[in-house]
């Protein structure tokens with residue numbers, strides 16, 4: 436029952452919307468705040484709010500006066516970050532190994548939220564569809580993170596219990612000067628690597644009877660094809676804008692910036708679905724056969 440003089444909140448909202456148009460929020464400062472948020476649940480909630488605001492057309496896109504470099508994006512105090520060579524190696528066959536695998540996936544997914552947010556914040560003169568795409572990716576990464584975190588919890592662990600490495604964020608940081616380089620190296624190289632390694636992980640999880648783990652990884656694989664495809668689309672867009680040949684440019688960027696070893700086996704089917712062109716697939720296939728020959732030669736010499 437309404438008291439006399441009480442204005443229901445919904446009427447107040449309507450009044451505000453009709454009479455005084457709400458000032459739009461700046462997309463870049465709002466995304467930056469979410470990017471720098473350290474606490475896990477707060478980051479997830481802020482991201483949900485961002486998506487709702489997007490659907491309400493509540494953002495304006497004026498570039499900010501300054502774009503901060505982000506050597507360390509918002510993340511909780513744990514996990515402790517170590518060099519990749521210092522990560523303990525555990526066999527998947529053991530419970531410890533199962534937990535370690537899920538923990539490393541949770542870490543990738545958490546970082547992937549930050550890298551999608553950074554792709555929005557940092558490159559402030561892209562078309563609006565670019566921001567929509569990356570906000571969609573951020574939402575899916577957050578969903579992945581929560582699923583994996585929950586599964587980890589059922590296995591008796593929490594995200595942060597084990598150590599992790601910072602490779603994904605370092606590449607994100609090192610590519611903060613150019614969206615073309617970012618699209619080539621982060622979605623099209625690092626996330627694309629996820630497409631290659633997921634099928635063997637699925638096999639291992641099936642072998643140990645981790646049904647929920649299998650379900651989660653299948654969702655991740657499906658969605659990650661979409662993320663790599665987003666990277667491909669905007670990589671091609673930027674190549675076209677600059678009059679560059681996409682295939683040669685991709686190879687040049689990998690040669691100049693990629694610290695890792697590009698070797699197979701590649702998930703060719705998933706990479707085609709993610710927009711890799713015929714020339715790229717032929718090139719990857721030749722790398723794959725060269726690395727297979729090198730492995731065979733090493734075995735023969737051992």
Ligand SMILES: [Fe+2]
Pocket residue numbers: 544547575576579655659
């Ligand atoms: Fe993901």
Ligand SMILES: [Fe+2]
Pocket residue numbers: 547576626658659662
């Ligand atoms: Fe992703």
